[in-house]
Amino acid sequence: MLQAMRNKLHGWPSIIVLGIAVLAMSLFGMERYFTSGNDTFVAKVGKQEISQRAFQDRMNQLRQQASAQQGEHFDASIFEKPETKQRVLDAMIDEQLLLQANTEWGMRVSDQAVRDYIGAIPAFQVNGQFDPISYRAWLVSQRKTPEMLESDIRESLSAQLLPDAINDSTITSDAAVDQFLSLLTQRRDLQYFLLPKPALADNQVSDAQIEAWYKAHLADYMNPEQVSLKYLEVNAADLKLDVAPSEDELKKRYADEKQRFVQPEQRLVSHILINVPTNATPEQQKAALAKAEKIAAEANPGNFAKLAEQDSQDLGSRRQGGDLGWLEKGVTNAAFDSAMFALDKGQISKPVLSSDGYHIIWLRDVRSGESKPFAEVRDQLVKEATAAERDRKYNELAGKMADNTYQNPASLEPASTALGLPIKSTPLFSREDGQGLTANPKVVAAAFSDDVLVQGNNSGLIDLGNDHSVVIHVDKHVPAAARPLAEVRADVQRRILDERIAAVAKKQADEALARLRKGDSMPVVAKSLGATVVSVKDAVRGQSVEVPAPLLAQAFLVPHPAAADKPQFTTVDMHDGNYALLAVDKVEGGDLSKVPKEQREALRRQMAQAYGSEATRELIEMLKAGTKIKINKNLM
Structure with missing residues (x-):
């Protein structure tokens, strides 16, 4: 090929072509040379960089926390969304601004505060007291030194120094607490009546009306898209180990890790x-x-x-x-x-x-200090060795399954044959009605993804947690389709009639409201409509169970009556096709003498925390305004 190019490229045209190529390659090469020292930080706050490693560590930490809290409902894809990454980076920038302010204003976390924090960690306690053995064992398991842990805790506490100081210095006056309590315990005298559901003069629905309504609301009558899956599964709990650890292996493990069993x-x-x-x-x-x-x-x-x-x-x-x-x-x-x-x-x-x-x-x-003898820790060593071997075997088998299914993306058969794993299957399921494996959000997301559903490929390795993973392949696909009109005709007819009734009920409620506002009395209007007025004294926000919830919520949104004999009227949609007419006759502040001291102080603390959080936010915005911040979104 190169010889053919050489034969064709000769004379001055070839010199021009080669010159352009060399120039382009030189420019690209020079650009790579000059950009090789490009920024490697995700953000720079003043002179302090937030490295890509630090950002990824924070993302991984939050991902692990969410996975532990949500279990099988955890959806890792949330952490790949740009908005999630931006929120995490914004929080890290805020922390860095606070840390820099600490330095500038001479605030620091004392060694004693760090020790107190460590001493209060439940994992390091036995019978409510700090236990050095548990502390040291945890450090070994996490491959941390005491200095590393103290540094992490000091940085975490440092970010809270200013917010805590602001919260502690926030003063919530008695007047502010009283005002809030007065609103919270406000009492209102109400009258209301429920309008009877109106009868329709015309309850005939033509075929054309049914068909038109059905077409306009086709999305309400769709059978959801469904798939069934074939899948390979590796679960550490089901793996059988070849051999148990020998006595010599256990003793070697004991000798290699003897410091773990030494009481300093x-x-x-x-x-x-x-x-x-x-x-x-x-x-x-x-x-x-x-x-x-x-x-x-x-x-x-x-x-x-x-x-x-x-x-x-x-x-x-x-x-x-x-x-x-x-x-x-x-x-x-x-x-x-x-x-x-x-x-x-x-x-x-x-x-x-x-x-x-x-x-x-x-x-x-x-x-x-003393050392525990081998016999005393032998059972522990057996469990650890067995768990380690099970983890090794799981990781090896899951890794081979991932590699084989990636290399043969159109089928699970090659991996099944090579690894001796049975191909399992699921019934049809939609995005919302899966059960067991197919209810797992990660499995559902993969099953309906473009790569698996549209392209027909195997999924990547899906980690279900606890050393349990699967690779899936779509077996059958049933696209979303509208249910035939004949199947849903009765429901369409009922909904058309419900809409007509709702329109008549709304018109009836508006007319009744107009009469009340013109001066007709509540009992007279109610009687003319075949309804009964209900009076409620001293209704309290969220506490008057005898008042239907939609009415009670609306009652505390209505303005105060202009005078004692001039109630405020409004209509209320009861969210069941019915309407009510509501009158607010009287509004009184809450009786603060009945509020327990404990409740008042709890509210004061909550208000102080809310005010403090807002003041901290304002401080951070002020610090941002005075600090040069650079963000590299391409490294997030």
Whole structure:
């Protein structure tokens, strides 16, 4: 081929063609050279970048949370929508703006706050107390160091510093609470009557009318599109393992992971904290040290708990007499750690300076490290080895199924034969009426997708959770089709008559409303229509069960009466083909003396939180206005 081109391209025309080609290739090459250093961040907030990795990590975290919460109803496609990605990125930008504001305004999360947060995590507690063994086991399972976890928590808490400060400083006045409560408990005197459903003078419906109405409302009479599926399935719970782990394998696993079964040295500690303010002056530092030294001089095992309750500024441990429970190396900060492990049992330290302030530490007891013997953890090792082997086999088989069905997209047969997996089938189902497997949103989305339904390909591997996956192929397809008129004729006729009745009822209600507004009395109008007036005193929003819900909702939307003898009238659609006439005679504010103090305070907190959230939103908008923000949507 190249020789043929060479034979045909000769002379000055070939030089021009080759020159253009070389120039184009050079320009494209130069562009690639100069754009190779293109931005790799999804967004840049001021000088701080939000990397593509950080964005993907956040998306994965939210996806996993949604999957855990929604189970089989989880739809992963939601996280592929541009609007979802934009909402997540907007939240990350807001966080970054708040973090930068923290730095600029000197706000930080204390080490003690991080420790308190970790200590309160239920996964790290046994019998309501922080358990170092559970903490360390979790770190190992997540492949994290204490520093990594603390950094993650510090960043999470940092993003809440300003919102929390705003919420804490938000003042909700008694007048605002009273005003809201007055509206919430407002009472209204009502009168109403239900109009009887009118009789039709003309209840004849012609064939032409039925056909015209049917054609105009054809979408109401469609049989839904349906498919049936063939599918291959891999479920770890059904996999049979070839052999159980041998004793030698278990012992090797024990030796390789022995540190998991070692109880490190632990120390039972109490402390008293004297805070040193951020950016403290020398005088403030001296005052804090003097106070700490005085307490340390007075402290002994007999009065330590009392001094902690009296003087400690660590609110988390103060009520427990300064008790921090059993601690091991690496749980606290370096200064505290060093002092704690330098003490002998029963000894009380001199003041120890950390980033939080001065600590007086009492070492109450010591528990030396020990290792659990192989026999004690053998059953656990068997379970772990079996689970690991089952996971390995599942991943291997699911991976082969995915590869084979991708390489042979028109059929499941090759994968079934190669892997020894039976081809299973489903009955016909629509997007809404599936059961079992075909009710799973991910299966439904794949079954009706263009690639699977229209192109006739196998689906990709559909993860159903808990090491359970399928690949599907459409077996039969029944397009959506209108039900024949003969089948739905009676329903069409009934709906035509219902529309006529509704139109007459609306006209009747409007005429009755006009009479009331001209001055006719409620009982007179009601009697002329064969209805009975119902009076309700002190109806309360959402609480007066004797009033039909549509009437009660509308009653609190009607304006106040202009005067005591001039009620406000309106018609109310009862959403069942009937109408009612409503009169609001009187409006009174709620009796605030009957509102319990607890309810008032709960409302105050809710209002403060709402006001605080709005103030935080305004702050973020202000920070955005003063910060250069760049977004690379192509990297989202």
